[in-house]
Amino acid sequence: MWQLLPSTALLLLVSAGAQAADLPKAVVVLEPPWNRVLTLDTVTLKCQGAQSPGDNSTQWLHNGTLISRQTSYFIKAASVENSGEYRCRTDLSELSDPVQLEVHVGWLLLQAPRWVFQEGEPLQLTCHSWQNRPIRNVQFFQNGRSRKFSYTDSEFHIPAAASKHSGSYFCRGLIGKKNESSEAVDIIIQGPAVPSTSTFLLHWPQIPFSLVMALLFAVDTGLYFAVQRDLHSSMGAWKNSKVSWSQGP
CATH class of the missing domain: 2.60.40.10 (Immunoglobulins)
Known part of the structure; x- marks a missing residue:
């Protein structure tokens, strides 16, 4: 049975690696929920993402430039210069998808x-x-x-x-x-x-991991039956062997 240990350990390593690589994306939320505002409007951008206990730091990027490390980004009086692409990230989340803010004059x-x-x-x-x-x-x-x-x-x-x-x-x-x-x-x-397309797109990252698990299961099963076959062969050979005894002088 010791032959099964390497594949089991490999399975645990693959699982841990998949969890580390599949961090959820952060999400930018606008309050009020409008991406088009007028000059002098007030806008609050909040970053929704997993964080470590006691860690409230958040990276905010405006058009690719780091602008803040606060949990929320507050715009008191919007100007045209505030227009552009906003993204955020926490310590336990990946960079969010961009949110476009438009500040209009009128x-x-x-x-x-x-x-x-x-x-x-x-x-x-x-x-x-x-x-x-x-x-x-x-x-x-x-x-x-x-x-x-x-x-x-x-x-x-x-x-x-x-x-x-x-x-x-x-x-x-x-x-x-x-x-x-x-x-x-x-x-x-x-x-x-x-529905079928959306379901596939939702779960497609799990497909490669599932294939790896199926492959490892197949390997373990093959090793198990190979060991069983060898044991049965050994038992049959022992039963069929003839032992002769001789008495000494």
């Missing part, structure tokens, strides 16, 4: 949590004003056609998005006596994801 800005939705998901749009000035006679447009009008409500909600809701959106309203409009933004509504 009176009105259309905001949404994201710009690509799946069919059936709720769609929430906000017509945001500079320094949160009051807006009256708010209108939302899709592909140049009015979709909603309200005297004071600056929100546009679609309970379940469909393909017909894809298109170019902007909002318009009165700020004081000025009739202002936001820039147009494209919103994409995608069809439902294919």
Whole structure:
């Protein structure tokens, strides 16, 4: 049975190596959850990632340059210079995927949590004003056609998005006596994801490790049966052998 030890040890080493190499990615979270803001807006970026006990250090990168080691990155009054790509990392997580922050100059800005939705998901749009000035006679447009009008409500909600809701959106309203409009933004509504594809993409990193485990199991099984075969052969040869005795003088 000692022949099984090397493969078992190898299995443990492979498992430990896989765990060390598969650190989860950190995630950048925006509060409020808009990646498009106006100048002088307040933005907080939080880094979600595993950390060692007592270690609160976090690396923040803006356009590839290290800018902070705090858990959260706070922008008190946004400027155009704050636009760009943000990423973060903790001591027990890999570098996050980039999050793009856009700081715009203007009176009105259309905001949404994201710009690509799946069919059936709720769609929430906000017509945001500079320094949160009051807006009256708010209108939302899709592909140049009015979709909603309200005297004071600056929100546009679609309970379940469909393909017909894809298109170019902007909002318009009165700020004081000025009739202002936001820039147009494209919103994409995608069809439902294919479960088999998503499941494969979710679990594909585990496939090589599973193949290694199956290979080691096969090797162990082969060694086991080889040892059993040798033992049976030895026992058969012992039983079939003839022993002669002779009596001395």
